[in-house]
Amino acid sequence: MSKEKKNVREAALELLEAVEKNQSYSNLLLNHFIEKYGIRGPDAGLLTEITYGTLQRKQTLDFFLAPFLQKKVEPWVRNLLRLSLYQMVYLDKIPDRAILFEAVELAKKRGHRGISGMVNGVLRSVQRRGLPSLKEIQDPLERLSVATSHPRWLVERWAEQYGYKTAKEMCEANLAAPVQTARVNMNRTTVEEVAKMLGQEGFKIQPSPVVPEAIRSLKGNLARSAAFREGLITIQDESSMCTAYALDIQKGQHILDCCAAPGGKTTHIAEKLQGTGSVTALDLHEHKIKLILDNAKRLGLSRVEAFAMDSRKAGSRFAKESFDRILVDAPCSGFGVLKRKPDIKYVKSLKDIHALQQVQLSILSEAAGLLKPNGILVFSTCTVDHEENAGTIETFLAHHPDFEPCALQVPEALHSYVADYYRLQIFPQDFGGDGFFISSIRKKA
Template identity: 55%
Template sequence: MSKHNVRETALDILVSIEKNQSYSNLLLNKMIEKNNIKGKDIGLLTEMVYGSIQQRDLLDFYVEPFLKNKKKIELWVSILIRLSVYQMLFLDRVPERAIFFEAVEIAKKRGHKGISSMVNGVLRTIQREGVPSLNEILDPTKRLAIETSHPEWLVKRWVEQLGYEETKKMCEINLKPPVQTARVNISRTTVDELLQQLENDGYSVSKGDLSLDSIKSTSGNLVHSTAFKQGLLTIQDESSMLVARALGVSINEKVLDSCAAPGGKTTHIAELLNNTGQVISLDLHEHKVRLIDQQVERLQLSNVTTKALDSRKVKEHFVEESFDKILVDAPCSGFGVIRRKPDIKFAKKESDIENLARIQLSILQAVSPLLKKGGILVYSTCTIDREENTDIIEKFLSENKDFSYDHSIKERLPERVQPYIEDGQIQIFPQYFETDGFYIASLKKQV
């Protein structure tokens, strides 16, 4: 397959993301299959798509002075220029003449001669004159936002909550691609056995940094491994693996996972129960419940029951005080997983945080009566915003006097994260361990 087609596919994906708010990871997989992209071209396509999204605002800052009549330029043309400039500045192994030639060919094919001349002119002028300096932006928050391509409102919010230095570290790490990590299905194999099997199959793998049952792959996608098909592992970030551990489940317990799709934490809980007890796994959408079912089947777990249900309505379906442990892995803004899903930072608005916070609190209020006295409720999100994390827990505790912080969470989490645990809560930022950003709070119901 020619590189020209790879670039055209990248352009199609980027246009669809901007026009239709499509998810980059799903669209990428679909287009790789549809256009029959193979081998090294998959790597190039992935890098161009994710890189262009990750660096979007910086690229637009660089390109803007060279565009005349910006309002008249069609979306696909401005994205083609952005994609080409990304390759010029960030992909040193791609020769510039190839970038120019193929950008012009795509412009000819999709537009007309005028468009292809304009694209050629802009790219050659940028090559000749160089891009503008970020030092022109005097406000440090605005400069950081553009330099790391995060919305200015978001950077401002983080600076208020965390200070400038911590925010800068987080914005910078968000631009780095994550290492693939996986959770070993300890109900069927051990970490050492699985590492051996994967190495024999040609993967470059090692033990994870944070979680006891994690491994990381530095070469080869574990989704394509025999071990994955056999149900011996699950692709999951290491900070996400801490959530099931925080619950501290014991054999034969009955556990509710109230917002469970796509099933990573449900299946981890089921594995930690060693196929005993019962995990009731809920999600609002039927199609997402099917994703959980597929995981359960692949991992050969027999202790999971799934149901499509709005977890705010659990009282209609379950008896009060009928669960030993409850997990609320709440729907959230997802700002802890920007490295994996760069489109998140542009898809969300500040008002979304407020709306999500309302939903998060209402889920907690709805499921908490189902917990037995003396039981543990874990609340988690893959975001790093106080309004969705500590603020929610403080509000919940102020309204539910039969719950308190559970300080014993410290004993259940790995030594490396223990210094970050405070009052039964932990907030992990991506820069701490190069994992996703995650918040976990453990609460205990009074006896």
């Protein structure tokens, strides 16, 4: 059966609407749309660029559009204007006349003559009069918020937690396109062999300067490579790879991964066990358990088991003090992955952060009873919020005197980033990876 055809901008507009209406994650929808409409090659690249770009810069685009909109417009029309303006302002290779033509044609198809005329008029006025200057905004925090399209409350919070300079660097880093990275399955091959194999496939590969078993793809989607299909690599961010180091894994250990899907950390742990011991992975959703097991199978890892269950009830399935190591990669606000999921910054709130910390503490408390004396518990998140990160682990330690901070093991390149010897906060501007927090604590013998 042939796939329904849509041009790139029509698909982009539909995608932006779906993100806004359903609060769906753009990264998941994007892959769905590429398959649904059979978008391939350069068109898939353009769809990714204009969709992510428009989402990333939404507040800035609205600031630019404000002087040209005399009255309220329907959400789809605003998204069409944002989409078109993004291309006019931020993309060099597409001529304005082509952008205007596409916008007007889409407006005619979706609306009526009045709407297409208005869209044409707004975009031509932008061409004629130019854009308002961000320098008009006097308040530095408001200017940073609008210039980088981060909600004001979030910019204020980061500036308060880390200082204006770090907050500004973080906001700017979140606008950069993420570099795809992968972990080489060192049980089956080497970084050099994989790099050579990928090079022959037409990929442009660079060894990671951060994690010894990691590579970066400067050209090509590694998920479509033979190396991926054959289980020689796993797509995973470099920051995320550091959690397996933090566990200080020894052969023969039994390790629990409490919030495991899609299985990147679970399989990294299994690889470091080198065919000994076992890894038990937990996740709330049955379909995600299948994903974890499929990943383990693809990588040739046999000592992985996975169960669909709430980690806050793990004590009902497992014996007390039965694991040597436990990883709690906890649910979080996700403010460290805004390069990949730009829509998060518009939907999360301060209330979410407070609620998430309570969930994190519940999982940690349950995990605490399952850890052997002298065992290591690693707590990690893909966020940069102090309350969810250092705040959570400090609260846990205050209520669990049988635990103490433990020297954090990380790749050598990150030694200088470790704070208070047991905690690591990675920012997206540090080396281009995700914003990530890792801490290591030990159960007293």
